[in-house]
Amino acid sequence: xxxxxxxxxxxxxxxxxxxxxxxxxxxxxxxxxxxxxxxxxxxxxxxxxxxxxxxxxxxxxxxxxxxxxxxxxxxxxxxxxxxxxxxxxxxxxxxxxxxxxxxxxxxxxxxxxxxxxxxxxxxxxxxxxxxxxxxxxxxxxxxxxxxxxxxxxxxxxxxxxxxxxxxxxxxxxxxxxxxxxxxxxxxxxxxxxxxxxxxxxxxxxxxxxxxxxxxxxxxxxxxxxxxxxxxxxxxxxxxxxxxxxxxxxxxxxxxxxxxxxxxxxxxxxxxxxxxxxxxxxxxxxxxxxxxxxxxxxxxxxxxxxxxxxxxxxxxxxxxxxxxxxxxxxxxxxxxxxxxxxxxxxxxxxxxxxxxxxxxxxxxxxxxxxxxxxxxxxxxxxxxxxxxxxxxxxxxxxxxxxxxxxxxxxxxxxxxxxxxxxxxxxxxxxxxxxxxxxxxxxxxxxxxxxxxxxxxxxxxxxxxxxxxxxxxxxxxxxxxxxxxxxxxxxxxxxxxxxxxxxxxxxxxxxxxxxxxxxxxxxxxxxxxxxxxxxxxxxxxxxxxxxxxxxxxxxxxxxxxxxxxxxxxxxxxxxxxxxxxxxxxxxxxxxxxxxxxxxxxxxxxxxxxx
Numbered sequence: 001x002x003x004x005x006x007x008x009x010x011x012x013x014x015x016x017x018x019x020x021x022x023x024x025x026x027x028x029x030x031x032x033x034x035x036x037x038x039x040x041x042x043x044x045x046x047x048x049x050x051x052x053x054x055x056x057x058x059x060x061x062x063x064x065x066x067x068x069x070x071x072x073x074x075x076x077x078x079x080x081x082x083x084x085x086x087x088x089x090x091x092x093x094x095x096x097x098x099x100x101x102x103x104x105x106x107x108x109x110x111x112x113x114x115x116x117x118x119x120x121x122x123x124x125x126x127x128x129x130x131x132x133x134x135x136x137x138x139x140x141x142x143x144x145x146x147x148x149x150x151x152x153x154x155x156x157x158x159x160x161x162x163x164x165x166x167x168x169x170x171x172x173x174x175x176x177x178x179x180x181x182x183x184x185x186x187x188x189x190x191x192x193x194x195x196x197x198x199x200x201x202x203x204x205x206x207x208x209x210x211x212x213x214x215x216x217x218x219x220x221x222x223x224x225x226x227x228x229x230x231x232x233x234x235x236x237x238x239x240x241x242x243x244x245x246x247x248x249x250x251x252x253x254x255x256x257x258x259x260x261x262x263x264x265x266x267x268x269x270x271x272x273x274x275x276x277x278x279x280x281x282x283x284x285x286x287x288x289x290x291x292x293x294x295x296x297x298x299x300x301x302x303x304x305x306x307x308x309x310x311x312x313x314x315x316x317x318x319x320x321x322x323x324x325x326x327x328x329x330x331x332x333x334x335x336x337x338x339x340x341x342x343x344x345x346x347x348x349x350x351x352x353x354x355x356x357x358x359x360x361x362x363x364x365x366x367x368x369x370x371x372x373x374x375x376x377x378x379x380x381x382x383x384x385x386x387x388x389x390x391x392x393x394x395x396x397x398x399x400x401x402x403x404x405x406x407x408x409x410x411x412x413x414x415x416x417x418x419x420x421x422x423x424x425x426x427x428x429x430x431x432x433x434x435x436x437x438x439x440x441x442x443x444x445x446x447x448x449x450x451x452x453x454x455x456x457x458x459x460x461x462x463x464x465x466x467x468x469x470x471x472x473x474x475x476x477x478x479x480x481x482x483x484x485x486x487x488x489x490x491x492x493x494x495x496x497x498x499x500x501x502x503x504x505x506x507x508x509x510x511x512x513x514x515x516x517x518x519x520x521x522x523x524x525x526x527x528x529x530x531x532x533x534x535x536x537x538x539x540x541x542x543x544x545x546x547x548x549x550x551x552x553x554x555x556x557x558x559x560x561x562x563x564x565x566x567x568x569x570x571x572x573x574x575x576x577x578x579x580x581x582x583x584x585x586x587x588x589x590x591x592x593x594x595x596x597x598x599x600x601x602x603x604x605x606x607x608x
Contacts, residue, residue, distance in 0.1 A: 021537040022085040022284050023053045024277055027076060027106070029093040030058040031541065031564030034252040035192075035222070035269060039090060039118065042273025044539055044559065045356075050281050055084070055526065056541040056559070058568070062094050062102040072544045074551040080524035081110050086280035088273075092119030092163050096192070099160035114283035116276045120162050126283070126296040128276045132166040132249075133173075135265035135303025139247045140174030140219065142305055147312050149216035149245055153186040155200045155229065157221035164192075167221045167249060185210070190225045197228025205236070212243050217311070223248035223255045223264055230258065230310070246310040256400055260309035267303045270353050275299055332423055333374050335416040336367060343367060343412050350401065350408035357395020358388045366409075373430065382433050389441055396561065399445055402438045406431060459486055460566060464573045473581040477507035480574070481515065487570075488560045493527065494574060496545075496553035503553070506578075511558070527556055543571030547579055 026043050028036045040056060047054035057079050060072030079087075087110045095103045103122050107115045116126040143149040154171045157164025168187075175182050185208055188200035197220065204210045220226035226248035233240055240246055240260060248255060251266035279297055307313030336343065344363040348355075355362055369384030393399060410431050417424045463483040470476040477494075484492050493516055494507040504520040510531065521528050527540065539559040545552055555571050 021051055021053050022281065023055060023083060024280055025079050025084040025087045026054060026056045026090070026273075026277075027079070027087065027094060028056060028058050028090045029061050030072070031056070031543075031568050033093070033564075034224075034254065035250055036090060036093060037564040038252065038269035039273035040564065042270035042275075043088060043277045044273075045270070046274040046277035046281070047537065047539060050278070051537050052277070052281055053537045054277070054539045054559075055079075058541065058543065059094075060544075061097050062106065063098040064096070071546040071549055071551065075542055075544050075554060076106060078523060078526055078542065078554065080526065081113065082524050083526045084110070084113070085284055086114040086116070088116045088118065088276045088280055089122070089125070090119070091117040091122060092161065093192075095120055096158040096161050100162065114280045116280050118272050118276050124296060126279055127298045128272050128279065128301070129163075129299075130267045130272070130301045130303050132163050132267075132303065133170040135267065135305060136167045136170035136219075136249065137174045137177075138305040139249075139263070139265050140171060141178070142307060143217050143219070143245060143247060143311060144174070144178045144180070147217075147241075147245055150180060151183075151186065151214055151216040152180075153188070153200070153204060153215055153218045155188050155190040155197060155218065155220035155225045157190050157192050157225075161192075164190075164221045171219065186215070190221060192222045192224060194224045194228035194231070197225040197230070198232040199228075200225070201229050201232040201236075212238055215244055217245040217247065219247045221249055223250040223252045223262060226262060226264075227254060227258060230262070241310055241312040245312055247305075251306060253398075253400075256308075263308045263311035263313060264306055265303050266306050266352075268301050268352070271301055274353075275301070332413075332416060332420075332427075333371050336371055336374075339412070339416065340364075340367065343409070346408045346412055347405055350404045352398070352401050352404075354398035354401045355388065355392050355405075357393075357397045358391040362388050362391075370430075374426075381430055382437065385434055386437060389438070393441070393445060399438075399442055402442065403435070406434050406438065456487070456562075456566075460569065463487060464569075467573050467577045468580065470577060471580055476577050476581050480507050481509045481513070484570070485509070485513070487566065488562060489570075490558040490560060491556075492558070493531070493556035494545075494553070494578070495556065497523070497551070506553075508556075541567055543567055545571065545575040545578070547575070 024043075024047060026040065028040065031037055031040070036058075043056075044054055046052075057075045058072065059075035059079075062073065062076075087107070089103065089107060091100075091103050094106070100120060100122060103117065103120060104124075107117070107122050107125050111124070114126070115122075115124075116128060118128050119130070121127050121129070140152065143152060152171075152175070154168065156168050159165065172182055186204070188196075188203050190196035190200065200218070200220075204215060205212070218226065218229050220229065226246050230240060230246055233244060233246075238244055246262060248262050248264040249267070250269065251264045252269075255262040255264045279299065283297075344367065347363040347366065366381070366384055366388065369380045373379075373381035389399070389402065410427075413427050413431075414424070417427055463486060466479050466483050467476065470479045480492060480494065491511045492508040493505050495503045496506050498504050498520050501523055502520045503523045505516045505518055508516040510516060516531070526542075541557050541559055543555045543557065545554055555574055557567050557570070559567075
C-alpha cells in the first residue's frame with residue numbers, strides 16, 4: 001500500500017523556487033505500444049499538474065538483439081544523471097529480455113536520486129505496481145464458473161518479466177482451485193506482441209492438432225496477444241465466444257473497440273504513470289526540504305475483471321460492493337445523502353480517471369443536480385451531465401467510459417429505490433435521457449475523430465514525402481522547420497553524435513520557430529537548458545536515429561497531442577532523409593552530380 005507519509009492530495013511545492021523546474025526522465029521501450037503510451041499519458045499529466053519537466057527516453061528493451069534493443073539502448077546512455085532530478089523506469093517492458101538484473105544496473109546509474117520502477121521490483125528503488133494475481137484469478141474463475149469453460153489455454157508473456165510470471169501463476173492457481181488439471185499442451189509462449197497470439201492459435205490447432213471443440217477458452221498475459229489470437233480465429237471461421245471464449249489483460253483501448261469487445265483484466269495504466277511521477281516529485285521535494293534521501297516507497301494498485309462479449313458477457317462492469325438497504329420510509333433524496341460517499345466512489349471508479357477534464361468534484365455536481373431534479377427542478381440533472389460531457393470532450397478525455405458511468409449510477413440508484421414503482425420509472429426515464437444524449441455525442445465525437453485522424457494521416461504523409469524528397473541537406477533542414485509545425489509539433493531538435501563526449505544539433509527549430517544554434521555541447525546535457533526557456537517546464541521525447549544497426553544521433557520532439565506512433569514514424573523518416581542527404585553529398589563529391597541515381601556504383605557507404 002501507499003506509504004503513510006505520501007498523500008495523493010498533496011501537490012509538491014518545490015522549496016528552491018529560484019531553480020529551474022525539476023526534470024523527470026521516463027524510460028520506456030518505444031511509443032508504438034498502447035500499454036506504454038497510456039503510462040506516458042499519466043506521467044505527462046502528473047508533470048504538467050505539478051509544473052515539472054518530463055523527458056521520455058524510448059530506448060528499447062535492455063539487451064534485446066531485436067529492433068527494440070540494439071538500435072535504441074543508446075538513448076539510456078544519453079540520459080545522464082547530471083541533467084535528471086529523478087527517473088521513472090517502466091520495468092514491465094524494459095526487463096523483458098535480461099530481467100531485473102539489467103534493470104538494477106540501469107537504475108544504479110542514478111543512485112542518490114529518486115528512482116521509481118513501474119511493475120517490477122528493483123532493489124533500492126521505489127515501486128508502483130498492480131495486483132496481477134487477483135485480477136487474473138478473478139478472470140479465470142469467471143470463465144470456469146459462469147461460462148463452464150474447462151479446457152482453458154494460456155498465452156504466457158516473457159519469462160524474464162515478473163508481471164507475466166505472476167499472471168501465469170494465477171492461471172495455475174485458478175485451475176487447481178477449480179480441480180482442473182494443468183495441461184502443458186495448452187500453454188504457449190508469448191512476448192507481449194500481437195503476432196504471438198496468432199502463433200499460439202496456429203500452435204494449438206495446426207501443430208498440436210487440438211480440435212476447436214476441445215479448446216474452450218484462451219486467456220493471455222496481455223491484450224495484444226489475445227487480439228492476435230482473435231485475428232487468427234476470425235480468419236479460420238472460429239466463432240468467439242460461441243466456440244472459444246477470449247480474455248486478455250491490460251484493458252488497452254483496442255480491447256473495448258474490437259469485434260467482439262474483449263473481456264479483460266483492467267489494470268490502471270494511466271494511474272501507474274501518474275502515481276510514479278507524483279512519487280518521484282514528492283521525493284525530490286522531501287529531499288530539498290530535509291536535505292536527506294527518503295526511503296523507497298511502495299504503492300500497489302488494484303486490478304479487476306471486466307466482462308465483455310468475447311467471454312459471453314454483455315459489458316459486465318463489476319460493482320465496488322454491496323450495502324444494506326435503507327428503510328423505505330426515507331425518501332430517495334435522503335438516501336442519496338446517506339449514501340453520498342459510496343455513490344461518489346462508484347462514479348469515480350467507473351470513469352477510470354477519464355473525467356478529470358470536468359474538474360474536481362464532478363461527481364458531487366452530478367449528484368447535487370440529481371437531488372435538485374428529484375425536488376422538482378426539471379432538466380437540472382441532464383443539464384449538469386451535458387456540461388460534464390462537454391468539459392471531458394474539450395479536455396480530450398475518453399468518452400467511451402460514459403456508459404459505464406451511467407451503468408454504475410443505475411446500479412446504485414436501483415438498490416436505493418427498491419420496490420417504489422413510481423420513483424423507479426422516474427429514475428429509468430432520467431437515465432434513458434442520459435443514454436440517448438451520450439449516444440448522440442459519442443456518434444458526433446467519433447465522426448469528428450475519424451475526420452481529424454484522416455486529416456492527420458494526410459498531413460503526415462505529405463510531410464513525410466517532402467522530407468524524404470529533400471535530398472540536399474540544406475533543403476532537408478528547411479523542410480523540417482517548415483513542415484513539422486503543420487503537425488502541431490512546437491519544437492524539434494535533430495542531434496548527431498560527434499564523439500563519445502559531444503553532440504551537435506544539425507537541424508530543427510525552437511519554440512516560436514527560431515532556428516537551432518548549431519554548436520556542439522556535452523552529450524550528458526541531453527538538451528541544454530539554455531535552448532529552451534530555463535524557467536519553463538517542458539515535455540519532450542527523444543527518438544533514436546540509427547543506420548544499419550549503428551546509432552548516429554536522436555531527435556528531440558516537444559510532446560503535444562499527437563499519438564506516440566507519429567513521433568516514432570517521424571524519427572524514422574528524418575533518419576532516412578538524413579541518410580539520403582548524406583548519400584547525395586557523397587555522389588556530388590565523387591561524380592559532380594547531385595542526382596540520386598547518378599553514378600550509383602561510385603557511391604560509398606552512406607553517412608550523415
